[in-house]
Amino acid sequence: MSKIIIIGGGLAGLAAAYRLSDEHHVIIVEKNDVIGGMALSYHIDEHTDGHVNGHNADYYIEKYYHHFFSSDTELMGLIDELGLAGRLQWIKGTTGYYWSGRAYPMNTPLEILKFPPMSMLDIFRLSMLVLRTKLVRDVRSYDDMTAGEWILKIAGSGVYNNFFQPLLNSKFGSNADRVSAAWLLGRVKIRSDRGAEGERLGYMRGGFHHLIAALADSIREKGGRIITGNGVVEILMEEERVSGVKLEEGTLSCDTVISTVPPVTLASLVEPGIPGFDPGAINYQGTCCALLGMSKPLMTDGTYWLNIKADVPFGALIEHTNFMPASDYAGEHLLYIASYFQDYDDPLYTWSEDEVIGIFLDGLEKLYPDFDRSAILWWELGRDPLTAPVYETGYAERILPYRTGVDGLYLAGMFSEANYPERSMNGSVRAGYDAAEAVVHGV
Ligand SMILES: Cc1cc2nc3c(=O)[nH]c(=O)nc-3n(C[C@H](O)[C@H](O)[C@H](O)COP(=O)(O)OP(=O)(O)OC[C@H]3O[C@@H](n4cnc5c(N)ncnc54)[C@H](O)[C@@H]3O)c2cc1C
Structure with missing residues (x-):
């Protein structure tokens, strides 16, 4: 031993x-x-700031948004071994894209066809890119090419500029141009595994x-x-x-x-x-992620995951309670405001929590002018400088x-x-x- x-x-x-x-x-x-x-969770109970005496909240919610995919067999096997399979749920995770002043749903081929910045030809090229990705057996052979080079080569500048580039920028910031095509292919392969009705994502009830x-x-x-x-x-x-x-x-x-x-x-x-x-x-990047507990929802169209192309200090909004029911969380609506940073001197890392929450809420109001700050019951801010390797070429x-x-x-x-x-x-x-x-x- x-x-x-x-x-x-x-x-x-x-x-x-x-x-x-x-x-x-x-x-x-x-x-x-x-x-x-x-993958740690906050414990939200009556002691959390914002809960009035007698409010009955007592639940756990991940500090950072988490779900998994049907290909995650090791994780599912472990959940099963631990006797937790009854908590597994496969839920439709609706996605959207915020562009030029409004959010567009992006779940079905028809919805994607209606996304204004993309021409019919771009949509066709995007579909071809997805099909081509599905045929790739070994993504590792794309490790030496950047994601940008590959998209431009396969689908052209319309698809790159209007679809992928904003996503790469919000995920990798100043490192976006160095990320490998292998990373992108891996993501597209997993995310394109959806039927005509949209993708189902895995979650454990209760977190x-x-x-x-x-x-x-x-x-x-x-x-x-x-x-x-x-x-x-x-x-x-x-x-x-x-x-x-x-x-x-x-x-x-x-x-x-x-x-x-x-x-x-x-x-x-x-x-x-x-x-x-x-x-x-191996370079790492950091995450700055706010979690708001609210008395009412923000994305009333039911969107779970909203990618954003707009001048705001975050790249995605993830409304957890448009994925799992708010009734699992004492009726509270949970919204993640997600951003990544590349340097230790980034304001998202160096500013006080109140300052960061302040610019995040200003950004929310810019996207959703009706957003009502008084609906916020409590908030938490998670910040870690080493949350993910940057999958650069040659990784x-x-x-x-x-x-x-x-x-x-x-x-x-x-x-x-x-x-x-x-x-x-x-x-x-x-x-x-x-x-x-x-x-x-x-x-
Ligand atoms: C914003 C965000 C969203 C994510 N979303 C998803 C998702 O949807 N689906 C998914 O599958 N994965 C997701 N992930 C990834 C997933 O959470 C991680 O890949 C996984 O949890 C990493 O586990 P780990 O044990 O490898 O590393 P870590 O979780 O980083 O564990 C390392 C541990 O070491 C501890 N430590 C550091 N220094 C010391 C020291 N000197 N002494 C002792 N302990 C130390 C740290 O505190 C930490 O607990 C997400 C991650 C982030 C940041």
């Missing part, structure tokens, strides 16, 4: 611990007070909090330990192999470490470094292996093979399993 320390209590760390804790002594160390990482909680319970039942609110500050070595970790408070010894933190964070934990490991090889070469050049040090996370060419909950669960296998077999 080895003693294994897992750095990070997100899905990759939890999945690895879930697999390893049957046979090994496992400790997860999470720097935050709560586990879940990017992914139930998955995180069930994983933690199972790990503890098998004898594993989860330490929260105490980050790892150094991975300790003896005779060139891992011997333990130093925490903000205390030290733990072990034979093996699985790190699930981003590469730049890992580099700061290992002295003098990991042979052959370049922490700068496939930089994917980090599960086993490192340091004896006893393994890696699993958003930077792993399982999360190429897009990170997801499914990818991190698989990365956790793969790292667990690598530890067991020493490969």
